[in-house]
Amino acid sequence: METFKAGELRVDRDTPIVLEGTSSPHLYTVLEGTAIRFKTLEDGRRQVIGFVLPGDFIGLQAAVMAEMQHSVTAVSAMHLCVFNRADLYRMFGEQPERSFDVTWLAAREEHFLGDQLVTVGRRSALERVAHALHMLHGRALDVGIATKTSMDMPFTQEDLADALGLSLVHTNKTLSRLRALQVASWKTKKLEIFDRERLADIAGIENAPPPIRPLI
Amino acid sequence: METFKAGELRVDRDTPIVLEGTSSPHLYTVLEGTAIRFKTLEDGRRQVIGFVLPGDFIGLQAAVMAEMQHSVTAVSAMHLCVFNRADLYRMFGEQPERSFDVTWLAAREEHFLGDQLVTVGRRSALERVAHALHMLHGRALDVGIATKTSMDMPFTQEDLADALGLSLVHTNKTLSRLRALQVASWKTKKLEIFDRERLADIAGIENAPPPIRPLI
DNA sequence: CGGCGAGTTGATCATAGTCAAGATCTGTGG
DNA sequence: CCACAGATCTTGACTATGATCAACTCGCCG
Numbered sequence: 001m002e003t004f005k006a007g008e009l010r011v012d013r014d015t016p017i018v019l020e021g022t023s024s025p026h027l028y029t030v031l032e033g034t035a036i037r038f039k040t041l042e043d044g045r046r047q048v049i050g051f052v053l054p055g056d057f058i059g060l061q062a063a064v065m066a067e068m069q070h071s072v073t074a075v076s077a078m079h080l081c082v083f084n085r086a087d088l089y090r091m092f093g094e095q096p097e098r099s100f101d102v103t104w105l106a107a108r109e110e111h112f113l114g115d116q117l118v119t120v121g122r123r124s125a126l127e128r129v130a131h132a133l134h135m136l137h138g139r140a141l142d143v144g145i146a147t148k149t150s151m152d153m154p155f156t157q158e159d160l161a162d163a164l165g166l167s168l169v170h171t172n173k174t175l176s177r178l179r180a181l182q183v184a185s186w187k188t189k190k191l192e193i194f195d196r197e198r199l200a201d202i203a204g205i206e207n208a209p210p211p212i213r214p215l216i
Numbered sequence: 217m218e219t220f221k222a223g224e225l226r227v228d229r230d231t232p233i234v235l236e237g238t239s240s241p242h243l244y245t246v247l248e249g250t251a252i253r254f255k256t257l258e259d260g261r262r263q264v265i266g267f268v269l270p271g272d273f274i275g276l277q278a279a280v281m282a283e284m285q286h287s288v289t290a291v292s293a294m295h296l297c298v299f300n301r302a303d304l305y306r307m308f309g310e311q312p313e314r315s316f317d318v319t320w321l322a323a324r325e326e327h328f329l330g331d332q333l334v335t336v337g338r339r340s341a342l343e344r345v346a347h348a349l350h351m352l353h354g355r356a357l358d359v360g361i362a363t364k365t366s367m368d369m370p371f372t373q374e375d376l377a378d379a380l381g382l383s384l385v386h387t388n389k390t391l392s393r394l395r396a397l398q399v400a401s402w403k404t405k406k407l408e409i410f411d412r413e414r415l416a417d418i419a420g421i422e423n424a425p426p427p428i429r430p431l432i
Numbered sequence: 433c434g435g436c437g438a439g440t441t442g443a444t445c446a447t448a449g450t451c452a453a454g455a456t457c458t459g460t461g462g
Numbered sequence: 463c464c465a466c467a468g469a470t471c472t473t474g475a476c477t478a479t480g481a482t483c484a485a486c487t488c489g490c491c492g
Contacts, residue, residue: 037330039330039331039334041334041338041420042420042422043420045338045339046338047333047334047337047338049330049333049334060323061323061326061327064316064319064320064323065320065323065324065327069326069327069330069331070330089316092312092313092315092316092319093312096308096309096312096315097308099308099312099315099316099319100280100305100308100315102319103280103308103315103318103319103322104280104281106319106322106323106326107276107277107280107281107322108281109326110277110285110322110325110326110329111277111281111285113326113329113330113333114253114255114265114285114286114329115255115285116333117255117263117265117329117332117333117336118255118257118263118265120333120336120337120381121263121336121378121379121380121381122257122261122262122263122381123257123261124447124448125447125448156469156470156471157470157471158470158471162337163337164337165336165337165338166448166449167448167449167450168470168471169448169449169450169451169472169473170447170448170449172471172472172473173448173472173473174448175471176472176473187471188456188457188471204257204258204259206258340479340480341479341480372437372438372439373438373439374438382480382481383480383481383482384438384439385440385441385480385481385482385483386479386480386481388439388440388441389440389441389480390480391439392440392441403439404438404439404488404489
Protein backbone atom coordinates (compact mmCIF):
# COMPACT_ATOMS: atom_id res chain seq x y z
CA MET A 1 0.00 0.00 0.00
CA GLU A 2 2.96 2.26 0.65
CA THR A 3 3.55 2.40 -3.09
CA PHE A 4 0.35 4.27 -3.60
CA LYS A 5 0.60 6.68 -0.73
CA ALA A 6 0.69 10.23 -2.03
CA GLY A 7 1.12 12.02 1.28
CA GLU A 8 -0.47 12.88 4.59
CA LEU A 9 -2.94 15.51 5.56
CA ARG A 10 -3.93 17.10 8.85
CA VAL A 11 -7.22 18.91 9.14
CA ASP A 12 -9.02 20.72 11.95
CA ARG A 13 -12.44 20.11 13.38
CA ASP A 14 -15.29 21.23 11.07
CA THR A 15 -13.15 21.04 7.94
CA PRO A 16 -14.99 19.66 4.90
CA ILE A 17 -12.97 16.80 3.43
CA VAL A 18 -15.06 15.89 0.40
CA LEU A 19 -18.23 17.53 -0.92
CA GLU A 20 -21.34 16.00 -2.39
CA GLY A 21 -21.44 16.45 -6.15
CA THR A 22 -17.72 17.04 -6.57
CA SER A 23 -14.99 14.69 -7.71
CA SER A 24 -11.77 14.97 -5.82
CA PRO A 25 -8.51 13.69 -7.30
CA HIS A 26 -7.72 12.16 -3.93
CA LEU A 27 -9.01 9.54 -1.61
CA TYR A 28 -8.08 9.05 2.01
CA THR A 29 -7.81 6.61 4.81
CA VAL A 30 -8.22 7.87 8.34
CA LEU A 31 -5.19 7.46 10.56
CA GLU A 32 -6.66 9.44 13.43
CA GLY A 33 -9.76 11.44 14.26
CA THR A 34 -13.43 11.17 13.38
CA ALA A 35 -15.81 12.57 10.78
CA ILE A 36 -19.41 12.36 9.63
CA ARG A 37 -20.77 11.47 6.21
CA PHE A 38 -23.97 13.33 5.35
CA LYS A 39 -26.31 14.59 2.69
CA THR A 40 -28.20 17.86 2.74
CA LEU A 41 -31.56 18.78 1.20
CA GLU A 42 -31.97 22.24 -0.32
CA ASP A 43 -34.15 23.39 2.55
CA GLY A 44 -31.43 22.57 5.04
CA ARG A 45 -32.64 19.23 6.35
CA ARG A 46 -29.61 17.04 6.86
CA GLN A 47 -29.20 13.29 7.10
CA VAL A 48 -26.04 11.90 8.60
CA ILE A 49 -25.46 8.62 6.78
CA GLY A 50 -22.44 7.41 8.68
CA PHE A 51 -19.67 7.98 11.16
CA VAL A 52 -16.08 7.79 10.00
CA LEU A 53 -13.53 6.27 12.37
CA PRO A 54 -9.83 5.48 12.05
CA GLY A 55 -9.22 2.87 9.37
CA ASP A 56 -12.13 3.99 7.21
CA PHE A 57 -11.92 5.05 3.60
CA ILE A 58 -13.09 8.46 2.43
CA GLY A 59 -13.76 9.26 -1.18
CA LEU A 60 -14.07 5.80 -2.68
CA GLN A 61 -17.30 6.77 -4.39
CA ALA A 62 -15.70 9.68 -6.17
CA ALA A 63 -12.79 7.48 -7.18
CA VAL A 64 -14.98 4.76 -8.63
CA MET A 65 -18.00 6.71 -9.83
CA ALA A 66 -17.98 10.15 -11.38
CA GLU A 67 -18.55 12.06 -8.16
CA MET A 68 -19.31 11.88 -4.45
CA GLN A 69 -22.89 11.32 -3.44
CA HIS A 70 -22.38 12.68 0.05
CA SER A 71 -20.16 15.09 1.96
CA VAL A 72 -17.67 14.29 4.68
CA THR A 73 -16.73 16.76 7.41
CA ALA A 74 -14.28 16.31 10.27
CA VAL A 75 -15.79 16.48 13.75
CA SER A 76 -12.42 16.37 15.45
CA ALA A 77 -8.88 17.11 14.33
CA MET A 78 -7.91 14.43 11.82
CA HIS A 79 -4.83 12.84 10.40
CA LEU A 80 -5.34 11.39 6.93
CA CYS A 81 -3.34 9.29 4.54
CA VAL A 82 -3.76 10.56 0.98
CA PHE A 83 -3.92 8.51 -2.23
CA ASN A 84 -4.32 9.57 -5.82
CA ARG A 85 -7.47 8.54 -7.54
CA ALA A 86 -5.60 7.47 -10.64
CA ASP A 87 -3.47 5.12 -8.58
CA LEU A 88 -6.53 3.24 -7.41
CA TYR A 89 -7.23 2.27 -10.97
CA ARG A 90 -3.63 1.23 -11.40
CA MET A 91 -3.86 -0.81 -8.24
CA PHE A 92 -6.68 -2.90 -9.66
CA GLY A 93 -4.27 -3.98 -12.38
CA GLU A 94 -1.31 -4.65 -10.16
CA GLN A 95 -2.65 -5.84 -6.82
CA PRO A 96 -5.73 -8.03 -7.05
CA GLU A 97 -5.57 -8.78 -3.32
CA ARG A 98 -5.76 -5.13 -2.36
CA SER A 99 -8.46 -4.53 -4.93
CA PHE A 100 -10.52 -7.24 -3.37
CA ASP A 101 -10.03 -5.60 0.00
CA VAL A 102 -11.30 -2.31 -1.37
CA THR A 103 -14.41 -4.05 -2.59
CA TRP A 104 -14.69 -5.61 0.84
CA LEU A 105 -14.67 -2.14 2.36
CA ALA A 106 -17.37 -1.00 -0.05
CA ALA A 107 -19.47 -4.03 0.87
CA ARG A 108 -18.97 -3.29 4.54
CA GLU A 109 -20.10 0.27 4.03
CA GLU A 110 -23.17 -1.08 2.30
CA HIS A 111 -23.77 -3.28 5.31
CA PHE A 112 -23.58 -0.34 7.71
CA LEU A 113 -26.00 1.63 5.59
CA GLY A 114 -28.46 -1.24 5.49
CA ASP A 115 -28.36 -1.51 9.26
CA GLN A 116 -28.83 2.20 9.61
CA LEU A 117 -31.80 2.05 7.28
CA VAL A 118 -33.48 -0.55 9.47
CA THR A 119 -32.82 1.61 12.50
CA VAL A 120 -34.26 4.75 10.99
CA GLY A 121 -37.12 3.03 9.24
CA ARG A 122 -38.36 0.61 11.84
CA ARG A 123 -37.08 1.33 15.34
CA SER A 124 -38.51 3.58 18.06
CA ALA A 125 -36.56 6.55 19.34
CA LEU A 126 -35.26 4.65 22.37
CA GLU A 127 -34.19 1.71 20.23
CA ARG A 128 -32.53 4.01 17.73
CA VAL A 129 -30.46 5.88 20.27
CA ALA A 130 -29.48 2.67 22.05
CA HIS A 131 -28.53 1.09 18.74
CA ALA A 132 -26.41 4.04 17.70
CA LEU A 133 -24.55 4.22 21.00
CA HIS A 134 -23.97 0.48 20.95
CA MET A 135 -22.61 0.59 17.42
CA LEU A 136 -20.39 3.60 18.02
CA HIS A 137 -18.97 2.11 21.16
CA GLY A 138 -18.48 -1.25 19.46
CA ARG A 139 -16.63 0.25 16.53
CA ALA A 140 -14.56 2.45 18.81
CA LEU A 141 -13.58 -0.64 20.79
CA ASP A 142 -12.55 -2.36 17.55
CA VAL A 143 -10.16 0.40 16.58
CA GLY A 144 -8.87 0.83 20.10
CA ILE A 145 -10.15 4.31 20.90
CA ALA A 146 -12.52 3.26 23.68
CA THR A 147 -12.45 1.34 26.93
CA LYS A 148 -15.12 -1.12 28.01
CA THR A 149 -16.92 1.60 29.91
CA SER A 150 -16.25 4.86 28.13
CA MET A 151 -15.20 6.70 25.02
CA ASP A 152 -14.76 10.19 23.64
CA MET A 153 -17.73 11.52 21.68
CA PRO A 154 -16.60 14.29 19.37
CA PHE A 155 -20.05 14.47 17.78
CA THR A 156 -22.81 16.80 18.87
CA GLN A 157 -26.27 15.59 19.78
CA GLU A 158 -27.45 17.27 16.62
CA ASP A 159 -25.16 14.99 14.61
CA LEU A 160 -26.70 12.01 16.33
CA ALA A 161 -30.23 13.31 15.82
CA ASP A 162 -29.54 13.81 12.12
CA ALA A 163 -28.17 10.29 11.89
CA LEU A 164 -31.24 8.80 13.52
CA GLY A 165 -33.87 10.82 11.70
CA LEU A 166 -35.03 12.34 14.97
CA SER A 167 -35.28 15.93 16.15
CA LEU A 168 -32.53 17.28 18.36
CA VAL A 169 -34.95 17.81 21.23
CA HIS A 170 -36.34 14.33 21.11
CA THR A 171 -32.88 12.82 20.87
CA ASN A 172 -31.85 14.73 23.93
CA LYS A 173 -34.86 13.56 25.89
CA THR A 174 -34.21 9.99 24.82
CA LEU A 175 -30.61 10.24 26.00
CA SER A 176 -31.95 11.41 29.35
CA ARG A 177 -34.11 8.31 29.49
CA LEU A 178 -31.10 6.07 28.94
CA ARG A 179 -29.31 7.95 31.67
CA ALA A 180 -32.27 7.48 34.01
CA LEU A 181 -32.23 3.77 33.16
CA GLN A 182 -28.57 3.68 34.23
CA VAL A 183 -27.58 2.23 30.88
CA ALA A 184 -25.42 4.94 29.38
CA SER A 185 -24.64 8.57 29.93
CA TRP A 186 -23.37 11.13 27.46
CA LYS A 187 -22.10 14.29 29.04
CA THR A 188 -19.68 16.87 27.74
CA LYS A 189 -18.09 14.94 24.88
CA LYS A 190 -17.75 11.80 26.97
CA LEU A 191 -19.89 8.70 26.60
CA GLU A 192 -20.09 6.31 29.53
CA ILE A 193 -21.45 2.83 29.06
CA PHE A 194 -22.81 1.43 32.32
CA ASP A 195 -24.41 -1.69 30.88
CA ARG A 196 -23.49 -2.68 27.36
CA GLU A 197 -25.50 -5.88 27.63
CA ARG A 198 -28.66 -4.01 28.48
CA LEU A 199 -27.93 -1.44 25.78
CA ALA A 200 -27.82 -4.18 23.17
CA ASP A 201 -31.02 -5.55 24.61
CA ILE A 202 -32.84 -2.23 24.36
CA ALA A 203 -31.52 -1.76 20.84
CA GLY A 204 -32.80 -5.19 19.86
CA ILE A 205 -29.48 -6.69 18.87
CA GLU A 206 -29.08 -10.47 19.00
CA ASN A 207 -25.58 -10.52 17.88
CA ALA A 208 -22.42 -11.93 16.57
CA PRO A 209 -18.87 -10.70 16.65
CA PRO A 210 -17.89 -8.22 13.94
CA PRO A 211 -16.11 -9.44 10.82
CA ILE A 212 -12.35 -9.28 10.50
CA ARG A 213 -11.23 -6.32 8.52
CA PRO A 214 -8.39 -6.36 6.04
CA LEU A 215 -5.49 -4.04 6.83
CA ILE A 216 -5.04 -1.14 4.51
CA MET B 217 -17.89 -12.37 -18.35
CA GLU B 218 -19.06 -15.43 -20.21
CA THR B 219 -16.04 -17.27 -18.87
CA PHE B 220 -17.38 -17.06 -15.36
CA LYS B 221 -20.97 -17.88 -16.04
CA ALA B 222 -21.95 -21.03 -14.19
CA GLY B 223 -25.51 -21.35 -15.46
CA GLU B 224 -28.95 -19.86 -15.47
CA LEU B 225 -31.76 -20.03 -12.98
CA ARG B 226 -35.49 -19.40 -13.19
CA VAL B 227 -37.45 -18.76 -10.04
CA ASP B 228 -41.10 -18.02 -9.29
CA ARG B 229 -42.64 -15.11 -7.46
CA ASP B 230 -42.02 -15.21 -3.67
CA THR B 231 -38.96 -17.43 -3.94
CA PRO B 232 -36.15 -16.51 -1.55
CA ILE B 233 -32.92 -16.10 -3.49
CA VAL B 234 -30.45 -15.37 -0.72
CA LEU B 235 -30.99 -15.27 3.02
CA GLU B 236 -29.62 -12.92 5.64
CA GLY B 237 -26.91 -14.59 7.69
CA THR B 238 -26.10 -17.28 5.15
CA SER B 239 -23.29 -17.51 2.64
CA SER B 240 -24.27 -18.85 -0.72
CA PRO B 241 -21.66 -20.31 -3.07
CA HIS B 242 -23.31 -18.38 -5.87
CA LEU B 243 -23.95 -14.87 -6.94
CA TYR B 244 -26.36 -13.69 -9.58
CA THR B 245 -27.15 -11.00 -12.05
CA VAL B 246 -30.76 -10.38 -12.93
CA LEU B 247 -31.66 -10.97 -16.57
CA GLU B 248 -35.37 -10.52 -16.04
CA GLY B 249 -37.84 -9.93 -13.23
CA THR B 250 -37.77 -7.99 -9.99
CA ALA B 251 -37.00 -8.63 -6.33
CA ILE B 252 -36.72 -6.88 -3.00
CA ARG B 253 -33.79 -6.71 -0.60
CA PHE B 254 -34.84 -6.60 3.04
CA LYS B 255 -33.92 -7.18 6.64
CA THR B 256 -36.19 -8.51 9.34
CA LEU B 257 -36.20 -7.87 13.08
CA GLU B 258 -37.02 -10.76 15.44
CA ASP B 259 -40.42 -9.30 16.23
CA GLY B 260 -41.37 -9.30 12.57
CA ARG B 261 -40.78 -5.70 11.67
CA ARG B 262 -39.33 -5.59 8.20
CA GLN B 263 -37.31 -2.98 6.36
CA VAL B 264 -37.04 -3.18 2.60
CA ILE B 265 -33.63 -1.75 1.80
CA GLY B 266 -33.82 -1.86 -1.96
CA PHE B 267 -35.52 -2.94 -5.15
CA VAL B 268 -33.72 -5.27 -7.52
CA LEU B 269 -34.20 -4.70 -11.24
CA PRO B 270 -32.70 -6.33 -14.33
CA GLY B 271 -28.95 -5.77 -14.51
CA ASP B 272 -28.50 -5.73 -10.74
CA PHE B 273 -26.18 -7.96 -8.78
CA ILE B 274 -27.43 -10.24 -6.02
CA GLY B 275 -25.13 -11.81 -3.46
CA LEU B 276 -22.06 -9.65 -3.80
CA GLN B 277 -21.93 -9.16 -0.05
CA ALA B 278 -21.83 -12.87 0.61
CA ALA B 279 -19.15 -13.28 -2.03
CA VAL B 280 -16.92 -10.58 -0.61
CA MET B 281 -17.71 -10.75 3.09
CA ALA B 282 -18.44 -13.85 5.07
CA GLU B 283 -22.19 -13.75 4.71
CA MET B 284 -25.21 -11.82 3.47
CA GLN B 285 -26.45 -8.99 5.62
CA HIS B 286 -29.90 -9.00 4.06
CA SER B 287 -32.32 -11.31 2.29
CA VAL B 288 -33.51 -11.11 -1.29
CA THR B 289 -36.88 -12.45 -2.43
CA ALA B 290 -38.38 -12.44 -5.92
CA VAL B 291 -41.57 -10.42 -6.30
CA SER B 292 -42.13 -11.61 -9.85
CA ALA B 293 -40.90 -14.58 -11.86
CA MET B 294 -37.19 -14.08 -12.43
CA HIS B 295 -34.50 -15.20 -14.79
CA LEU B 296 -31.03 -15.12 -13.26
CA CYS B 297 -27.51 -15.60 -14.49
CA VAL B 298 -25.46 -17.62 -11.98
CA PHE B 299 -21.80 -17.22 -11.06
CA ASN B 300 -19.62 -19.10 -8.64
CA ARG B 301 -18.35 -17.23 -5.68
CA ALA B 302 -14.86 -18.63 -6.09
CA ASP B 303 -14.71 -17.33 -9.64
CA LEU B 304 -15.22 -13.80 -8.45
CA TYR B 305 -11.99 -14.01 -6.56
CA ARG B 306 -10.28 -15.46 -9.62
CA MET B 307 -11.69 -12.65 -11.71
CA PHE B 308 -9.97 -10.05 -9.56
CA GLY B 309 -6.69 -11.64 -10.57
CA GLU B 310 -7.46 -12.01 -14.24
CA GLN B 311 -9.71 -9.13 -15.21
CA PRO B 312 -8.94 -5.87 -13.47
CA GLU B 313 -11.43 -4.01 -15.65
CA ARG B 314 -14.31 -6.21 -14.61
CA SER B 315 -13.18 -6.08 -11.01
CA PHE B 316 -13.31 -2.34 -11.13
CA ASP B 317 -16.84 -2.57 -12.53
CA VAL B 318 -17.88 -4.79 -9.64
CA THR B 319 -16.57 -2.20 -7.22
CA TRP B 320 -18.49 0.37 -9.22
CA LEU B 321 -21.66 -1.62 -8.68
CA ALA B 322 -20.97 -1.80 -4.96
CA ALA B 323 -20.43 1.95 -4.86
CA ARG B 324 -23.68 2.48 -6.73
CA GLU B 325 -25.53 0.32 -4.28
CA GLU B 326 -24.03 2.40 -1.51
CA HIS B 327 -25.32 5.48 -3.30
CA PHE B 328 -28.86 4.10 -3.49
CA LEU B 329 -28.80 3.23 0.18
CA GLY B 330 -27.62 6.70 1.12
CA ASP B 331 -30.46 8.23 -0.86
CA GLN B 332 -32.93 5.91 0.73
CA LEU B 333 -31.63 6.82 4.15
CA VAL B 334 -32.25 10.50 3.48
CA THR B 335 -35.74 9.68 2.32
CA VAL B 336 -36.63 7.60 5.35
CA GLY B 337 -34.86 9.84 7.82
CA ARG B 338 -35.83 13.28 6.68
CA ARG B 339 -38.75 13.33 4.28
CA SER B 340 -42.50 13.52 4.96
CA ALA B 341 -44.81 10.70 3.89
CA LEU B 342 -45.87 12.49 0.71
CA GLU B 343 -42.28 13.25 -0.22
CA ARG B 344 -41.25 9.68 0.49
CA VAL B 345 -43.88 8.09 -1.68
CA ALA B 346 -43.27 10.56 -4.49
CA HIS B 347 -39.55 9.97 -4.25
CA ALA B 348 -39.93 6.20 -4.35
CA LEU B 349 -42.27 6.25 -7.34
CA HIS B 350 -39.99 8.66 -9.16
CA MET B 351 -36.95 6.50 -8.52
CA LEU B 352 -38.65 3.24 -9.46
CA HIS B 353 -40.01 4.71 -12.66
CA GLY B 354 -36.66 6.27 -13.48
CA ARG B 355 -34.78 3.04 -13.00
CA ALA B 356 -37.39 1.09 -14.91
CA LEU B 357 -37.01 3.55 -17.80
CA ASP B 358 -33.25 3.02 -17.71
CA VAL B 359 -33.52 -0.70 -18.13
CA GLY B 360 -36.30 -0.46 -20.67
CA ILE B 361 -39.16 -1.99 -18.74
CA ALA B 362 -41.30 1.14 -18.57
CA THR B 363 -42.77 3.74 -20.88
CA LYS B 364 -42.80 7.47 -20.18
CA THR B 365 -46.25 7.20 -18.65
CA SER B 366 -46.55 3.75 -17.12
CA MET B 367 -44.88 0.65 -15.79
CA ASP B 368 -45.65 -2.69 -14.19
CA MET B 369 -45.50 -2.72 -10.41
CA PRO B 370 -44.98 -6.28 -9.16
CA PHE B 371 -44.55 -5.04 -5.58
CA THR B 372 -47.33 -4.80 -3.04
CA GLN B 373 -48.12 -1.61 -1.16
CA GLU B 374 -46.80 -3.36 1.91
CA ASP B 375 -43.41 -3.72 0.19
CA LEU B 376 -43.42 0.00 -0.51
CA ALA B 377 -44.50 0.83 3.03
CA ASP B 378 -41.68 -1.29 4.42
CA ALA B 379 -39.21 0.44 2.13
CA LEU B 380 -40.32 3.87 3.25
CA GLY B 381 -40.57 3.19 6.96
CA LEU B 382 -44.29 3.93 6.91
CA SER B 383 -47.31 1.86 7.88
CA LEU B 384 -49.24 0.15 5.12
CA VAL B 385 -52.35 2.19 5.89
CA HIS B 386 -50.58 5.50 5.76
CA THR B 387 -48.79 4.57 2.55
CA ASN B 388 -52.11 3.74 0.97
CA LYS B 389 -53.62 7.05 2.03
CA THR B 390 -50.61 8.90 0.69
CA LEU B 391 -50.95 7.12 -2.66
CA SER B 392 -54.56 8.28 -2.73
CA ARG B 393 -53.36 11.82 -2.23
CA LEU B 394 -51.01 11.56 -5.21
CA ARG B 395 -53.89 10.20 -7.24
CA ALA B 396 -56.11 13.10 -6.16
CA LEU B 397 -53.32 15.48 -7.18
CA GLN B 398 -53.35 13.88 -10.64
CA VAL B 399 -49.65 13.12 -10.38
CA ALA B 400 -49.53 9.35 -10.37
CA SER B 401 -51.87 6.44 -9.92
CA TRP B 402 -51.08 2.89 -8.83
CA LYS B 403 -53.89 0.45 -9.42
CA THR B 404 -53.79 -3.31 -9.77
CA LYS B 405 -50.08 -3.85 -10.40
CA LYS B 406 -49.89 -0.93 -12.82
CA LEU B 407 -48.28 2.41 -12.08
CA GLU B 408 -49.30 5.38 -14.20
CA ILE B 409 -47.25 8.54 -14.18
CA PHE B 410 -49.31 11.56 -15.15
CA ASP B 411 -46.75 14.22 -14.37
CA ARG B 412 -43.19 13.10 -13.77
CA GLU B 413 -42.04 16.70 -13.49
CA ARG B 414 -44.43 17.42 -10.68
CA LEU B 415 -43.60 14.11 -9.02
CA ALA B 416 -39.94 15.10 -8.88
CA ASP B 417 -40.99 18.44 -7.53
CA ILE B 418 -43.03 16.94 -4.70
CA ALA B 419 -40.22 14.52 -3.93
CA GLY B 420 -37.79 17.41 -3.72
CA ILE B 421 -35.44 16.27 -6.46
CA GLU B 422 -33.42 18.94 -8.25
CA ASN B 423 -31.22 17.21 -10.60
CA ALA B 424 -29.09 15.30 -12.90
CA PRO B 425 -29.23 12.24 -15.13
CA PRO B 426 -28.06 8.93 -13.69
CA PRO B 427 -24.50 7.72 -14.21
CA ILE B 428 -23.57 5.34 -17.00
CA ARG B 429 -23.46 1.76 -15.84
CA PRO B 430 -20.84 -0.73 -16.92
CA LEU B 431 -22.14 -3.78 -18.74
CA ILE B 432 -21.83 -7.04 -16.89
C1' DC C 433 -70.13 -19.14 -5.20
C1' DG C 434 -66.90 -18.73 -1.68
C1' DG C 435 -62.47 -17.56 0.18
C1' DC C 436 -58.27 -15.11 0.38
C1' DG C 437 -54.94 -11.63 -0.52
C1' DA C 438 -54.65 -6.93 -1.48
C1' DG C 439 -56.38 -2.45 -1.27
C1' DT C 440 -59.45 1.31 0.84
C1' DT C 441 -61.45 4.28 4.35
C1' DG C 442 -62.76 6.22 8.91
C1' DA C 443 -61.96 6.89 13.97
C1' DT C 444 -58.91 7.24 17.61
C1' DC C 445 -54.29 7.18 19.75
C1' DA C 446 -49.34 7.99 20.54
C1' DT C 447 -44.88 9.06 19.20
C1' DA C 448 -42.08 12.39 17.95
C1' DG C 449 -41.91 17.37 16.16
C1' DT C 450 -42.03 22.31 17.10
C1' DC C 451 -41.69 26.31 19.86
C1' DA C 452 -39.84 28.60 23.64
C1' DA C 453 -37.01 29.60 27.50
C1' DG C 454 -33.14 28.74 30.30
C1' DA C 455 -28.82 26.47 31.78
C1' DT C 456 -24.14 25.09 30.88
C1' DC C 457 -20.09 24.80 28.60
C1' DT C 458 -16.10 26.72 25.63
C1' DG C 459 -13.23 29.65 23.63
C1' DT C 460 -11.64 34.44 23.19
C1' DG C 461 -9.95 38.83 24.38
C1' DG C 462 -9.19 42.20 27.95
C1' DC D 463 -8.16 35.42 35.91
C1' DC D 464 -12.47 37.11 34.50
C1' DA D 465 -16.26 38.53 31.42
C1' DC D 466 -18.72 37.82 27.55
C1' DA D 467 -20.66 35.54 23.35
C1' DG D 468 -21.94 31.74 20.84
C1' DA D 469 -22.67 27.00 20.73
C1' DT D 470 -24.60 23.16 22.85
C1' DC D 471 -27.55 20.97 25.92
C1' DT D 472 -31.91 20.66 28.84
C1' DT D 473 -36.72 20.88 30.03
C1' DG D 474 -41.68 21.99 29.61
C1' DA D 475 -46.01 22.89 26.93
C1' DC D 476 -48.45 22.14 22.96
C1' DT D 477 -49.17 20.24 18.16
C1' DA D 478 -49.17 17.24 14.22
C1' DT D 479 -47.88 13.47 11.61
C1' DG D 480 -48.28 9.00 11.11
C1' DA D 481 -49.57 4.42 13.77
C1' DT D 482 -53.07 1.36 15.17
C1' DC D 483 -57.55 -0.68 15.09
C1' DA D 484 -61.48 -2.02 12.66
C1' DA D 485 -64.50 -2.74 9.05
C1' DC D 486 -65.44 -3.09 4.37
C1' DT D 487 -64.55 -3.64 -0.82
C1' DC D 488 -62.56 -5.41 -4.80
C1' DG D 489 -60.37 -8.68 -7.91
C1' DC D 490 -58.83 -13.15 -8.71
C1' DC D 491 -58.76 -18.11 -8.64
C1' DG D 492 -60.44 -22.42 -7.26
